[in-house]
Amino acid sequence: MANLTEPLAVRLRPQNINEIVGQEHILGEGTWLRRLLSKQTLSSLILFGPPGSGKTTLAYVLAKTCSYPFRQLNAVTAGVKEIKEVISDSQNIFTCPKGQILLFIDEIHRFNKAQQDALLPAVENGNIILIGATTENPFFEVNKALLSRSSVLELKALSNEAVIKVLQRALSSACGFGNLPVEIAAAELNKIAVYANGDVRRALNLLELLVTTTPYSADGQIIISAEMLDKLALPVQYNYDRTGEEHYNNTSAYIKSLRGSDPDAAIFYLARALNAGEDPEFLARRLVICASEDVGLANNQALPLAVAALQAVQQIGMPEARIILAHASIYIAVSPKSNTAYKAVNAALADVKSKNTGEIPRHLLNAPISGMQEILGYGKGYKYAHNYPGGLVAQQFLPQEMAGTVYYEPGTNGQEEKIKKWLTAWRDYCKNQVPADLATTENNSKIVDNNKN
Missing domain, CATH: 1.10.8.60 (Helicase, Ruva Protein; domain 3)
Structure with a gap:
């Protein structure tokens, strides 16, 4: 008979697996967990999901279905001492004839490494069948050694x-x-x-x-x-932790919506973050990054606008900062996109880290002291671009070992279409017109005219 002094959620807790509502993806007919339970046996599990999705309930039902001796610890209050006591009980032939205890640890992500490590030997040899429950992603919060000895089940918020x-x-x-x-x-x-x-x-x-x-x-x-x-006047509740996984999930969705040119989704995730108390300066900094990484040279006004938005947010603060963030978010979302600058610097960094890239050409070296040019050759032969028509002169800037390497490949979106047309012509010209003084020919004038157009 139910104890009516207990909270309703406790009184109504399902007593068997058929009474559990939802979670069909892990509890439906034919799932591996159902098949395992049909044999009244169980392996260690990590239950991962939002509050109220049934993690504790599922742990109780699993213990009851398989008739294991059951112990429960809360990671907030329990330590290594309590873990060792449970392990000791599992080895007591009188209290635990089968030598196995089902141990449920709520909020297992709060256990530190030493506490989690204390579980490992008993989980590995089967004395402890662990069911850990967490609202945080276990792949971030639970030791890899413990994860490798457990199956991770994600419970979802109920419809x-x-x-x-x-x-x-x-x-x-x-x-x-x-x-x-x-x-x-x-x-x-x-x-x-x-x-x-x-x-x-x-x-x-x-x-x-x-x-x-x-x-x-x-x-x-x-x-x-x-x-x-x-x-x-109940506000709709949703899970959002400024320092937890939902912070990162929402931020990821926000950035990907901006990158994917969906202003409506971007505004939604912006509002979700602001409603949860997210730092508006953090959001503004993400906009600055996105303006350069994802919009880039396709719209060169996106970066200064994002920087201006960051400065405005810093000076004004909430609640008016929401308007500035919305303004910048929509602008970035609807801008043409290019990640060519991002790709160019990453490719160059990869070469710098992994290749013999040679020395800087002598004609590009700094020669501030008299004699460095004559004796060492620093700066000797350098062609000052402004002395040539259109400020263009064909000469080698990359080290000899890297000559001909292309890092920046212009796209065709927005402003980059013009850049691509000009740069393609200029590169073709430089490739075919050596030495540098041939840049004074009629071909150079064509490049200059192309740049103007």
Whole structure:
């Protein structure tokens, strides 16, 4: 019989795998976890998902299905001492005849390396079947050695339909409010589900608050009305941690939307970040990077505009900074795109790190002291470009070992189309017109004219 003093979310916790709502991708018929449970056996698991997605519930159901001795630790309060006590219990033939304990560790990402390492021998030899639960990506937060001995299962936020199904169960079940005359329309159940945004625990907590604080009507009913929910003015809840994985996920989606020329998606992820209290200067710095990395030479106004936006955000702050960030985001999103500068510097860095790139040509070297040019040849033979028509002179600038290497390949978007036309002609000319003084020919004039056009 349910203990009605316990929270509704605890009272309504599923008792077997068929009662779990959602997570069909890992619990549906034919999945490997279902097949494993059919043999009443289990291997170590790391359950990864947002709050309220059922990680703790799944751990309890798995333990009950497989009839393992069950222990639970919370990584916030437990340490190596508590871990060693559980391992010792698993080796006690009287308390644990099979020599195996299912250990559930909530918030396992909060364990430090020493605490996680203390688990390794027992997990490896099978004395401990570990179920770790975390809201953080385990590939970042859990030791690789422990991950290699476990299977990672991602639980997803429940759909509105799934949350409503759980709420309806709460209203009809004896463990919930099945014995109370509660009236709530489908529209109001949907409002609660929207507010919860996939978090079942949050939805049940709100339902419990509404039922327990609503007085009986004249005809003896507990009526949860639309007006009651509207007065609460509930904000839709979503997972966003300025220092956690959702920070990086949202930022990734924001940048990729800018790069993909989708201003609507960019504004959405910008708003999501701002609503969660993200640092507006961080967002402005990302815009500066994107303006150069992804827009680049296709629109040379994007970078100064992004830098101006960063300076404006620093000087003005929120809430007005949101407008500046939106302005710059939309401009960058709708600008033509080019990553040629990004590719050029990366290719050059790769060569510098991995090749014998030779010495700087002597005619390019600095010769500030008298005699360096005559004796050492520094700067000797250098052609001053401004002494030639159009400021153009064909001479070698790369080291001999790198002569002919091309790093910058202009694209055809936006302003780069003109750059490509001019640079292609100039490179062809330089390739065929040596020595440098031949740059005074009629061909050079054609290059200059092309640049003007």
